[in-house]
Amino acid sequence: MAQIILSGVGHTYTGAAHEEAWALNPLDLVWEDGRTYALLGPSGCGKTTMLNIISGLVKPTRGRVLFDARDVTDIPTTKRNIAQVFQFPVIYGAMSVYENLAFPLVCRKWPRERIAEKVAEVAEVLDLERELRRPARTLTAAEKQLISLGRGLVREDVAALLMDEPLTVIDPQFKFLLRRKLREITERFRLTVVYVTHDQNEAMTFANEVVVMSEGQVVQRGSPEELFEYPRTTYVGYFIGSPAMNLFPVSTDGGALVFGGTRLRSNYDAAALPPGQLQVGVRPEYLELAFEPGENTLAARITGILDQGSVRVVALLVAGEPAKLSIPRGRRVPSGDVLVRLPADKIRVYVDGDLATAGR
């Protein structure tokens, strides 16, 4: 495995003069050896461009790509020892599963016995031992994706595993299974993994670290917990988590934040905040129903309840602002007028969309 460094890497497909308009704005980014990363963002934000620069399918307009301090910017994909899985499985349908897995090794002129050994080893990991004689085209989409992965894994010295929305063509009931299998494999092989997805849930459950992109830029990187607890911008707060983070307009009165006439206790000194449009963010998971007025409670009205499996999402108006609150299934939900509490230590303050530093 390798540590991968992007040094001043940026890309434009159209030759745009301004770097802010590039598909990938120039950036420095390090992918540590043996860690699993999710590259997350909406369609068109530059995820595939970044992945293809790592693999060598795209040569960056600017900057250098290093694998373990070796400059690979001018080295073609085939020489970079990358295992890749794309949205659609890349397999040879007429060949058997065995032949598909053996193919990269046959190309490298490995001796037959060594190929057989290696294919058996990888087939075992992928749970494909009983399918080795079958023509690859008769497999399910999920199994075909495993073969695409297996063809990368059979090679020695795989520098990294790159996956670009690999669950796209997988039936919903198999998505969970395949994702678990991919996790198992990445842990067992201690691979450096970059997993591209536009699905925040997939990113948060798959990766050690999530890299969030927006319009050609990395807006935040961190553990799933950091992104959940401290979204650096309202964009990340909105994009990560389901439902999205609640955002409420607030004003200040001396050192206090004020929302709907209520002075809020929080970890922030409102008097020390920079000027700008103020919002507080509170995750739906942390908003609480309260039974009597107290610290940080506000009048609210319940407008709907949505069942989401293990949790129920309650839609409400808090001091007239739309909000969501999620509570575990089985807890009774009142109707009509209620009180909600914004727990002081769960309040985040945003100034013009950027997280302010708490200074108490």
Ligand SMILES: Nc1ncnc2c1ncn2[C@@H]1O[C@H](COP(=O)(O)OP(=O)(O)O)[C@@H](O)[C@H]1O
């Ligand atoms: N081959 C290409 N030629 C021109 N523009 C492209 C090409 N590939 C991607 N783009 C543009 O670059 C931007 C980023 O695309 P992409 O990296 O594919 O995003 P994502 O994978 O996040 O959906 C988009 O605006 C897209 O239209």
Ligand SMILES: [Mg+2]
């Ligand atoms: Mg893409």
